[in-house]
Amino acid sequence: MQSWVDGQPANALASLKDRGLAYGDGLFETLAVKVGTPLLLELHMQRLALGCSRLAIVADQALIRSELLAYAQAMGEGVLKLILTRGDSLRGYGASPEAKPRRILQASPAAAYPDAYGQQGIALFDCATRLAEQPLLAGLKHLNRLEQVIARSEWQDPAYAEGLMRDTSGRVIEGVFSNLFMVRDGVLITADLHRCGVAGVMRAALLAEAERLAIPCHVTDISLAQLQQADELFLCNSVYGVWPVRAFADLSWPVGPLTRKLQGIARTLLDV
Template identity: 40%
Template sequence: MSDDILKPVGALSAPSLVSIDGRSADLVEVTDRGLHYGDGLFETVLIQDGRPCQWSRHRDRLHLGARNLGVPLRSPDDLGDQVLALAKGVEAGVLKILVTRGSGGRGYRPSADPCPRRVLLLYPLAEDFSRFREQGIRVRYCRTPSSLNPALAGMKHLNRLDSVLARREWDDPSIAEGLMLDPSGLLIGGTMTNLFLWDGGCLRTPPVDRAGIAGTRRGLALELAGAFGLRTRVEPIEPRELEAARGIFLTNAVAGVWPVHALDGLTYPPDGLPWDFLRELWRLGRRPG
């Protein structure tokens, strides 16, 4: 990919580079179905030392979601080549990949022969995400419930209004994240994270077959646990169960691992979590591949 494909734009709060369908651009057609209906998917990929971290997990989830939505994508290698070219020379950053069904006419019915659109945006990595925050974070419960839809559960589709409304509920900078429940009161996860409960002998995390996102770091955590002799269970979790937990932590592709030290009126002692496991999870999450 040539150097002129990526176009510098904006200030620090804006993406530093933008590519649309492999070309330098910063405008999307107003007829794009992603804009009209949220008809598409996205991935948020950590870039470290010029390489995308945990890329195979992001790639596989994107292509699985595209198949479920009926959005034809080019080969995985084609997108991977573009991502590698964009990441080259970037010491630390965040790459956001958006894939929409492309442009279409008015109405929900999609074209039988869509022409998907790919938008890649590169952002600087905020300093707060460049280190493992062992001191933990403070979180709260959100009033906004997470919608239930088994047809969309697990995938990172573009309809994120549940999280948008939940994130509007607080502006206290000392609160890093909010936990969301489904309409029946079961935990789903954070507005942008997956939740894990540690009871001293087993890691538990909510299922993502009816709501929530199948996070790449969630998948890594479930796989890594066995190497540390930790049992895992994917099962419904009620908020009251967090009161008796030894500890809880959240996972996210950019933050990696967030131990929780306070949740509303609850506090968790710093020695309650399996720290060797968490440190390795954070390290592996920043490994290219």
Template identity: 45%
Template sequence: MNDPARWRVDGRAATELPVGDRGLAYGDGLFETMRVVAGRAPLWAWHMERLEEGCRRLQLPQPASAMLADEVSAAADGLDDAVVRITWTAGSGPRGYARQATVSGRLIVVASPVHHADPFMATHGVALFECSTRWSLQPRLAGIKHLNRLEQVLARAEWEDPSFIDGLMLDMDDRVISTTAASIGLVVDGVPMFPALHRCGVAGVGRRLAMASLPDAVEADIDRAMLASASEVFLASSVRGMLPVRAIGDRHYATGPVVRALQAAWTTAGMPPLRPAEQP
């Protein structure tokens, strides 16, 4: 469980929320989960851009970036390597879907120490479970990180085998979108590819770093056949970094030069280097 001393609500140490908070009642809000290293969030600017876009789409007021920075710093103080979640809700309101005429917003910031992944995964790759739960199609919410993550909750409940680090999720038309907790990319005929996200999905900040690091990368509708023919498959996360995928079901993939380049870009961006595995 997170250390309650690192929970902050509206600028104060707190562990409780008003029961009328619209984020709790209706998922009316947004969140960002970021890595903070030695007091600095290397991908801060991109997290703020996605949060601003989410506020625009949901018609929420924009929280001040300086206020957010102060709260993240306070929550992560004393941690050399932390995961910090910023939650921005529509605040409290009366029962019913209609918001109040004036929305002030509520800020919740929680920090916790990073639990480092087994370095064997970064070196030799991870296995993905194939989820039956699908992303529903909703272009108005596509790309932003809103608070309703029930599809991911249901997908994650589909497996208990610890050999699977995450689960592959497709949309209602069998297009590859993401995993439950990370962006996914692949290499087909030498071209790095990322799923198009104009119908559903989250435009991950780790994905943005990956795409910025690969000038020949493209976005496309990716079907099962393309996934099966890929020479590399990898995960991109602003918390876990860049991980090669070694298997999805009975399909196996090699760890290749693209994911190695992305792991180097991760370190160059200011993130902790991935430690080499000590076993073959």
């Protein structure tokens, strides 16, 4: 399907003066689409609005929502990527006050991952690349993803479906394209993302479901030693749902009952 730029079908995705291209000055969202419906739309819009507020990008949220709905309807099924940039400017970091945010919508086929990832779990690669600590950008899905690009280049072995990323202080943060949860003594634990990392939409949805179901949950710092003491480990994102983690380095975990419970909830959230 043809991409849209500012609500119109277009072959060129961006101007050469676009600040998203020049500086990574913008945000993006990746939405699963089924039967013409963008899934978890409200959570995606909430994160986008937070990012716009943090980066001082004045964008018409209602217009973006309407375009997402229209584009998803035309797509039918697949993965929809929204790229929102600050717009055009001349050379230099300073943005022109006249810059108009640019909206780019792109369609891709539905993600095709092996069923075994969800059923039997995955092996997790230990990435050497560390996430820099920058509270101003922490949690945002901004366009500068060089840390993830470098981390993903560290392995080519198909035995690993994802990589574990830590910050420069050694705290366990997330996967390269997923958020991480561990279970210890029936308590659901996920990393504090106030210093770095991406606050994933599926992560937010599962935290809300855990609260609704009165599942004990902590958002806190996680050390590698604590990870070693986990009873269960799993990853999540808004495209594939939940993948149990069965192995990392010399550690292994069973696919536990809380992982299966939340996997079922994620599957429901990604259905229509």
